[in-house]
Amino acid sequence: MEEKIQEIKGRIALELADVKTSAELFQLKAKYVLGKAGIIPGLMKELGKAAKEDRPKLGMVINSLKEWATEYFAKKEIEINEAEKNYRYKKETIDITMPAKHLKQGTLHPVSLVKAELIDIFAGMGFRVLETREIEDDFHNFTALNTPKEHPARDKQDTFYINDDFMLRTHTSPGQIRSLTTIKPPFKVLIPGRVYRADDDATHSPMFHQMEGLVIDEKITLCDLQGMLDVLVKKMFSEEAKTRFRPSFFPFTEPSVEVDVSCFECGGKGCKLCKGTGWIEILGGGIVNRKVLENCGVDPDKYTGFAFGLGLDRIAMLKNGVNNIHVLYEGDLRALGQFKG
Numbered sequence: 001m002e003e004k005i006q007e008i009k010g011r012i013a014l015e016l017a018d019v020k021t022s023a024e025l026f027q028l029k030a031k032y033v034l035g036k037a038g039i040i041p042g043l044m045k046e047l048g049k050a051a052k053e054d055r056p057k058l059g060m061v062i063n064s065l066k067e068w069a070t071e072y073f074a075k076k077e078i079e080i081n082e083a084e085k086n087y088r089y090k091k092e093t094i095d096i097t098m099p100a101k102h103l104k105q106g107t108l109h110p111v112s113l114v115k116a117e118l119i120d121i122f123a124g125m126g127f128r129v130l131e132t133r134e135i136e137d138d139f140h141n142f143t144a145l146n147t148p149k150e151h152p153a154r155d156k157q158d159t160f161y162i163n164d165d166f167m168l169r170t171h172t173s174p175g176q177i178r179s180l181t182t183i184k185p186p187f188k189v190l191i192p193g194r195v196y197r198a199d200d201d202a203t204h205s206p207m208f209h210q211m212e213g214l215v216i217d218e219k220i221t222l223c224d225l226q227g228m229l230d231v232l233v234k235k236m237f238s239e240e241a242k243t244r245f246r247p248s249f250f251p252f253t254e255p256s257v258e259v260d261v262s263c264f265e266c267g268g269k270g271c272k273l274c275k276g277t278g279w280i281e282i283l284g285g286g287i288v289n290r291k292v293l294e295n296c297g298v299d300p301d302k303y304t305g306f307a308f309g310l311g312l313d314r315i316a317m318l319k320n321g322v323n324n325i326h327v328l329y330e331g332d333l334r335a336l337g338q339f340k341g
């Protein structure tokens, strides 16, 4: 037995010398000391076969082997843990002197900037903001807006139809119908949103943005629209900005106007931006046609109102000197990052 024990000690020392990782160490520990399958616990089992008088002595010898081995493994374990820890420290060292990665700060989209600015100005005049549907039915997009089937004005708005009854809205004006049929007058609403037309060139995109305004009250006239727009252009463009009304036609307003602002680039003298005219068109509007009020169950003898529609993309382009609308939608951050509100 003595011999066997010496041999086991020798083997442990030899095998342990080669161990480099804690996983290997664990395997060796299992082989010699752990559980019932270990070599040393195995010796204990053999004890039963020895002669009765030899057993106490042998038991002591095996026990001391076990103590020796446990201690030997424990020492090695400390050594290996230390080595592994040092290796990790070295590998995971962070060089805090390295320059940090620069995260580019995002900016709001130019159309969002214009929208936010307009909402801010109109909210100051008591307007509330509504978002209405992008998929509209014929009634709201056309018929109730005094544009019945066969009306020639339908052709002007190259409509994307979804089926016979539904379409992508061609303007935010259906929001007028949704407001008139759900809100009790008097009210002032602002309806921003995406609109769609089958039109695509340098200044037109199949999807673009409008902002509708609608004021309904007693005794509203075109002067109210003009007064409000004067405040708007002064805040939006400059204190010197003026507006001018030109007669126009929309089925849902009567009379209808197109509104120009004095050119904010040249102050009205004439330049490239205003094409020498001194004026820039910014919106369409007018007095709400009494037929529209009737269609929505509002008494046109009691209430009148004005409505207007602004193109947000167009204003974003004018303000930033962009002459191709697609710059707004190509997602090139080098271009989009340069816009100001």
Ligand code: PHE
Pocket: 170, 171, 172, 173, 212, 250, 253, 284, 285, 286, 307, 308, 309, 310
């Ligand atoms: N909806 C019209 C357009 O898209 C603009 C408009 C709105 C005109 C409200 C008058 C009143 O061209």
